Amino acid sequence: MATSKGPDKEARAARARLRAYNARRTVHEHRSKRRVRDNVIAAAALVVILAGATAAQVFFFAGGPGTPVATPTASAEAGACGVTGATDGANTGEVPASTIAEDRDWSGEMTINDVVMNLTLDGACAPQGVSSFISLAQSGFYDGVTCHRLTTSGIYVLQCGDPDGTGTGGPGYSYGPVENAPTDDVYPAGTIAMARQGGNGYSNGSQFFLVYQDSTIPSDAAGGYTVLGRITSGLDQLVSGVVSGGVADGSGDGAPAVPATITSVTVQ
16 A cells, blocks of 8 residues: 655655745844944944044144133243243154244245235244244145145134145154244234144144134143244135135035145245
């Protein structure tokens, strides 16, 4: 008599269904683990990006209007040239000799986009800062470098001189201390001053800022900001040609909506 194959057939079907279920369950668990892993990686990447953005913004005006003013770590000296900042630091890299400024005034031109500005530099009051600026200008360092930051609320400056365009680049050296800072923290329109890291008076490099409207910038533990000199003509054209466009993202601090590039800097 022939043996019925019905039960065996059902058993095989049941085993097939179980295998299919287990396979689907394995795929689901794998996908779930991968989603968790991807989320962790994405979160870590976001933290790195935010940290980088924060570091870039710290390069100048670490506090801002309304920030409590820190007590300098060394006695600041005020004189005819303004205020010298804290001196408890050290230069790094091959800093140009402070004698390049020759203890005298320098005149020159800076062209941003098609705007030509005349300027004067005070080599007597800011010998190290002016010497560095002269050295960089004469070497062509600034030619083609962008102005990467514009502030339009409380502090009114256009910041330039970073070869990377990120806010953290420099010439490969840094120097200090702060020289010739205003005694009242007021930087009049036309001021040319050095940008630096908050609280670090020995972090001056190649970045500088042009004040296009009177601004009060609080001093910090390192002092104020080294004033190199001033713009004597052409500031109005810079305001109308670049500043009036505002910040690209519509905020009060960021990349200018009108891209700004230094065409040339000459000094004599």
